[in-house]
Amino acid sequence: MTNANEPVNRRVxxxxxxxxxxxxxLTTDHKRIAILYLIGVTFFFALGGxxxxxxxxxxxxxxxxxxxxxxxxxxxxxxxVLMVFFFMIPAIPGVLGNFLIPLMIGxxxxxxxxxxxxxxxxxxxGGLTAFWAVVHGGVDTGWTFYTPYSTVYSNGWVxxxxxxxxxxxxxxxxxxxxxxxxxxxxxxxxxxWMRMPLFxxxxxxxxxxQILGTPVIAITLLLVAAERLFQLGIFNPAQxxxxxxxxxxxxxxxxxxxxxxxxxxxxxxSELVTAFSxxxxxxxxxxxxxxxxxxxxxxxxxxHHMFVSGQSVYAGLLFSILSFMVAIPSAIKVFNWTATxxxxxxxxxxxxLYALGFIGLFTFGGLTGLMLATLGLDIHVHDTYFIVAHFHxxxxxxxxxxxxxxxxxxxxxxxGKLYPEMWSRVSAWVIFIGFNLTxxxxxxxxxLGMPRRYHQYPEEFQVLNVMSTAGASILGVGYVIxxxxxxxxxxxxxxxxxxxxxxxxxxxxxxxxxxTDNFPDTPTVSGRPYDYRTGREEAIG
Amino acid sequence: MPFFPDEASSFAGNVDALxxxxxxxxxxxxxxxxxLVVVFAIRYRRxxxxxxxxxVHESAVLELVWTLIPLGLVLVMFVWGARVxxxxxxxxxxxxxIYVTGKQWMWKIQHTDGHRExxxxxxxxxxxxxxxxxxxxxxxxxxxxxxxxxxDVVPGRFSTAWFEAVRPGRYHLFCAExxxxxxSNMIGWVYALKPADYQIWLSGGVPGESLASAGAxxxxxxxxxxxxxxxxxxxxxxxxxxFGRQIHLQSGxxxxxxxxxxxxxxxNPQAKLLAGYPPIxxxxxxxxxxxxxxxxxxxxxxxxxxxxxGGAAQTGPALAPPITPERKSSKR
Numbered sequence: 001m002t003n004a005n006e007p008v009n010r011r012v013x014x015x016x017x018x019x020x021x022x023x024x025x026l027t028t029d030h031k032r033i034a035i036l037y038l039i040g041v042t043f044f045f046a047l048g049g050x051x052x053x054x055x056x057x058x059x060x061x062x063x064x065x066x067x068x069x070x071x072x073x074x075x076x077x078x079x080x081v082l083m084v085f086f087f088m089i090p091a092i093p094g095v096l097g098n099f100l101i102p103l104m105i106g107x108x109x110x111x112x113x114x115x116x117x118x119x120x121x122x123x124x125x126g127g128l129t130a131f132w133a134v135v136h137g138g139v140d141t142g143w144t145f146y147t148p149y150s151t152v153y154s155n156g157w158v159x160x161x162x163x164x165x166x167x168x169x170x171x172x173x174x175x176x177x178x179x180x181x182x183x184x185x186x187x188x189x190x191x192x193w194m195r196m197p198l199f200x201x202x203x204x205x206x207x208x209x210q211i212l213g214t215p216v217i218a219i220t221l222l223l224v225a226a227e228r229l230f231q232l233g234i235f236n237p238a239q240x241x242x243x244x245x246x247x248x249x250x251x252x253x254x255x256x257x258x259x260x261x262x263x264x265x266x267x268x269x270s271e272l273v274t275a276f277s278x279x280x281x282x283x284x285x286x287x288x289x290x291x292x293x294x295x296x297x298x299x300x301x302x303x304h305h306m307f308v309s310g311q312s313v314y315a316g317l318l319f320s321i322l323s324f325m326v327a328i329p330s331a332i333k334v335f336n337w338t339a340t341x342x343x344x345x346x347x348x349x350x351x352x353l354y355a356l357g358f359i360g361l362f363t364f365g366g367l368t369g370l371m372l373a374t375l376g377l378d379i380h381v382h383d384t385y386f387i388v389a390h391f392h393x394x395x396x397x398x399x400x401x402x403x404x405x406x407x408x409x410x411x412x413x414x415x416g417k418l419y420p421e422m423w424s425r426v427s428a429w430v431i432f433i434g435f436n437l438t439x440x441x442x443x444x445x446x447x448l449g450m451p452r453r454y455h456q457y458p459e460e461f462q463v464l465n466v467m468s469t470a471g472a473s474i475l476g477v478g479y480v481i482x483x484x485x486x487x488x489x490x491x492x493x494x495x496x497x498x499x500x501x502x503x504x505x506x507x508x509x510x511x512x513x514x515x516t517d518n519f520p521d522t523p524t525v526s527g528r529p530y531d532y533r534t535g536r537e538e539a540i541g
Numbered sequence: 542m543p544f545f546p547d548e549a550s551s552f553a554g555n556v557d558a559l560x561x562x563x564x565x566x567x568x569x570x571x572x573x574x575x576x577l578v579v580v581f582a583i584r585y586r587r588x589x590x591x592x593x594x595x596x597v598h599e600s601a602v603l604e605l606v607w608t609l610i611p612l613g614l615v616l617v618m619f620v621w622g623a624r625v626x627x628x629x630x631x632x633x634x635x636x637x638x639i640y641v642t643g644k645q646w647m648w649k650i651q652h653t654d655g656h657r658e659x660x661x662x663x664x665x666x667x668x669x670x671x672x673x674x675x676x677x678x679x680x681x682x683x684x685x686x687x688x689x690x691x692x693d694v695v696p697g698r699f700s701t702a703w704f705e706a707v708r709p710g711r712y713h714l715f716c717a718e719x720x721x722x723x724x725s726n727m728i729g730w731v732y733a734l735k736p737a738d739y740q741i742w743l744s745g746g747v748p749g750e751s752l753a754s755a756g757a758x759x760x761x762x763x764x765x766x767x768x769x770x771x772x773x774x775x776x777x778x779x780x781x782x783x784f785g786r787q788i789h790l791q792s793g794x795x796x797x798x799x800x801x802x803x804x805x806x807x808x809n810p811q812a813k814l815l816a817g818y819p820p821i822x823x824x825x826x827x828x829x830x831x832x833x834x835x836x837x838x839x840x841x842x843x844x845x846x847x848x849x850x851g852g853a854a855q856t857g858p859a860l861a862p863p864i865t866p867e868r869k870s871s872k873r
Binding site: 064069070073140141142144146148149152153154237238240241242243244277278279280282283284286308309310313316317320321324325327328331332334335336338339341342343344345346347348352356359360363364367368370371373374375376377378379380382383384444447448449451452453454455456457458460532533 | 543544545546555556559560563566567570571574575577578581582585586587588592593594595596597599603604607608611612615616618619621622623624625626627628629630645678679680682684686687689690691692693695696697698700713715716717718719720721722723724725726728809826827
C-alpha cells in the first residue's frame with residue numbers, strides 16, 4: 001500500500017493493520033467503515049453531479065434540443081434521488097460521523113460495530129438498486145414522487161427506485177441509532193454532556209431525526225409501491241384516494257431530512273471555527289441547544305411545502321409561523337460562530353475558508369428560506385427556480401461546503417497525510433465562485449417565474465440560465481480538483497503530525513492515522529471543550 | 542432581459558412590497574454577517590504560529606439580543622405575509638367565473654357563455670376572475686407569474702382561486718407542478734384585455750351553448766332529473782336554490798353548499814348525505830369527465846337565484862323540461 005517503501009517499523013494504524021479486500025468488506029472498525037462510506041458517497045456524488053451537468057447543458061438554450069423531454073425528466077430525477085438519498089443524507093454521518101464520534105468521545109468504536117457494517121451494506125445495496133433503476137429503467141417522477149403521477153401515470157421504474165430508497169432508509173435509521181447509543185453510553189470518564197464536542201451534539205440531534213423520521217418515508221414509499229402494483233386507491237383520486245395525503249406523508253420525513261443534511265454540517269462548522277480561531281466557541285450551550293431545538297421543530301414545519309396545494313388557510317398560518325420559528329436556532333448558531341472569530345487568532349487554512357464560505361452562503365440561503373415561509377410570497381415563488389436556488393444554497397452552499405471543510409480538516413487524521421495547501425485553497429475559491437454564479441441567477445429567474453423541472457423555457461430566461469450553466473462548469477472543476485489531490489496525497493502527501501492544526505479534542509491526541517483501537521489507554525476528560533487557553537490560566541475580565 | 546416580472550394583478554404590488562421588505566432584511570443580515578466575518582478574519586488574523594487568542598466571555602445578554610431581534614423580525618414577516626395571503630385567498634363577491642380543466646399537457650378553459658379556449662385565457666382588466674379548476678389526471682398547477690398567481694389543480698377535487706388583472710397585456714401561463722413528460726409544454730398565454738376589447742372578444746368567435754345549458758343537457762343525459770326534479774315526492778332533494786345555501790347533513794353537521802360539495806355529491810354521494818334523504822344515489826365516479834362535472838356544477842349554480850355577475854348568458858331555454866319553470870327566477 002502507500003507505505004511499501006517506508007521503514008518496516010512504522011506505527012501500526014487502522015489502515016495498515018490488515019490488508020486485503022476481506023479486511024475492508026468485513027471490517028467492524030468504525031474508521032474503516034467511514035472509508036467505505038467515503039468511497040460510496042463519492043461515487044453517488046459523482047453520478048449525481050454528472051446528471052446535474054447534463055441538466056445544465058440542456059438548459060443552456062431555451063429549446064429542448066440536447067435531450068428528449070423524457071430523458072431530461074429522468075436526469076433531474078436521477079440527480080435528485082442520488083444526491084438526496086445517497087449523498088447528502090449519508091455523507092457527513094456516514095463518513096465523518098463514523099470516523100469521529102468514537103474518537104471524539106474517547107471510545108474504541110461505536111456501540112454496535114457489526115450493525116454499523118450492516119448500515120453500510122444497506123446503504124450500498126439501496127444505492128445500487130436505485131442506481132440500477134434510474135439508469136436501466138429510468139424514473140421520471142422527480143425525487144418527490146408526487147402522486148398520482150408516480151403511482152398511476154409514470155412509466156418509469158418507480159417501484160425499484162422506491163425499494164432502493166427504502167433499503168437505504170434502514171441504513172440511516174441504524175446509523176442514527178448507533179450514534180445515539182454510542183454517545184449515551186460510551187463517553188470516556190469525565191466526558192460529561194457539556195464537555196462533549198459540538199460535532200457530537202449535532203450528530204446526536206441528527207440521530208433523533210433519523211430514527212423518528214425515516215420510518216415515515218419508508219412507509220410512504222411502501223404505500224406508493226403498493227398502489228402502483230396493486231391499485232389500492234390510497235393516493236389515486238380515481239379510486240377515492242387523496243393525492244395530497246402523499247405530500248403530507250412525504251414531507252413529514254423529507255422536511256426533517258433537510259435537517260439530517262444540515263445539522264451535521266453545522267456540527268462541522270462549530271469545530272472548524274473554534275480550531276482556526278484558536279478560541280473556545282462562543283455560546284457553547286446555545287449552539288448545542290439550538291441543534292436539539294432544530295431537531296424538534298423540524299418535525300412541525302412540513303406543511304410549508306403545501307401552501308398552494310389547497311390545504312386550509314389556517315393550516316397554512318400554523319405551518320408558516322412554525323417555519324419561522326425553526327429559523328431562530330439557526331440564526332443563533334450563525335451569530336455565535338461569527339462571535340467566535342472575534343478576538344480570535346484566525347488562521348486562513350483551507351478548512352476555515354470552507355467554514356467562512358458556509359457561514360455566508362448558509363446565512364443567505366437561510367434568509368431566502370424566510371421568504372418561502374412567508375405565506376403571501378411563497379405562492380408566487382413556489383415550484384419555481386427560486387426554490388431550486390434556495391435549497392441549493394442550503395444543501396450545496398451549506399452542507400457540501402461544510403463536508404468539504406470537514407474532510408480537509410480531518411484528512412490528516414483519516415489518511416495520515418497532508419493535502420497540498422495551495423491547490424486546496426484554489427479549489428475552495430473555485431467552488432465558492434462557481435457556486436454563486438450557478439445558483440444566484442436562479443433566484444432572479446425564479447422570481448421572474450421560471451418553473452422548475454422545465455425541459456424548455458421561454459427565451460427571456462436564457463441569459464440567466466447561461467450564467468447558471470457557466471457557473472456549474474466552474475463548480476464542477478472545483479470539485480474535481482480535491483478529488484484528484486486527495487487521492488494523490490494518499491500516496492505522495494507529506495506525513496501528517498498527530499495534531500497538525502494545534503486543535504483541541506480527543507481525536508487529535510491519538511496518532512494520525514489512529515490505531516485500530518483508537519487510544520492506547522482510555523482517555524479521561526477533565527475540562528471544558530475547546531480549551532485553547534494553554535499558558536493563559538489567568539482568565540481575563 | 543427582464544430582471545423583475547410584470548406587476549399585472551391587483552395583488553402583485555402587495556407581493557412585491559413584501560418581497561422588497563424581505564430582500565432588505567436578507568441584504569442587511571447577509572452584509573452584516575459577511576462584513577463581520579471578513580473584518581474579524583482580517584483584524585484577528587494569526588500573526589505568529591504560537592499565538593493564542595484572547596479569552597472572550599460568553600454573554601447571555603448578547604444571546605438574548607440575537608434571539609429576540611430575529612424573533613421580532615420573523616413575526617413581522619409572518620403577520621405581513623399572512624395579510625397578503627388572506628387577500629390572495631379570499632375572492633371578492635363580484636368575480637366572474639371561469640372554469641379550467643388541466644390534463645396532460647394542456648389547459649382547457651370554459652367561459653360561462655360557452656366560449657372555449659385551449660392554452661389561452663382571455664380576461665377583462667379591472668374585474669376579479671374566479672377560477673374553478675379540475676384535473677383529469679395528475680396534479681397540475683395554474684401559474685401566472687405576472688399576476689403572482691399560483692394554485693395547484695389537484696385531481697379529485699375542485700380548486701378555486703382568483704385574481705384581478707390590472708394591466709392589459711399578454712402574460713405567461715405555466716404549469717408549475719411537474720406533471721410528466723411534456724410538463725414544460727403545458728404553457729400558454731393569459732390575455733388581459735381592456736373591458737371594451739374584452740366585449741369585442743366575447744362577441745367574436747362562435748360560443749357554443751352556455752356552460753349551464755351544457756350542464757343541463759348532461760343533467761338529463763345522466764337522468765339526474767328523475768330524482769332531482771322539483772316534482773312533489775321526488776326521491777332526491779331539489780337542487781333549485783341549493784347553491785350557496787346552508788344545508789343540514791345526515792351526520793348532524795351543517796355546511797354551505799359550494800362547488801366542492803356539489804362535485805363530491807356527484808362522485809361520492811354518500812360522503813355528505815343531506816338530512817332526510819336515504820343513501821340511494823349511485824356514484825358517478827369515473828362516469829362523468831371533469832369537464833362534465835364543471836358543466837353540471839355550473840348548471841346547478843345557475844339554479845340558484847342569480848347567475849354570477851358578469852354573466853352566464855342563459856341560452857338554450859327548453860333543454861331540461863322538468864326544471865325549466867324554476868329558471869324563470871334567474872335574470873333575463
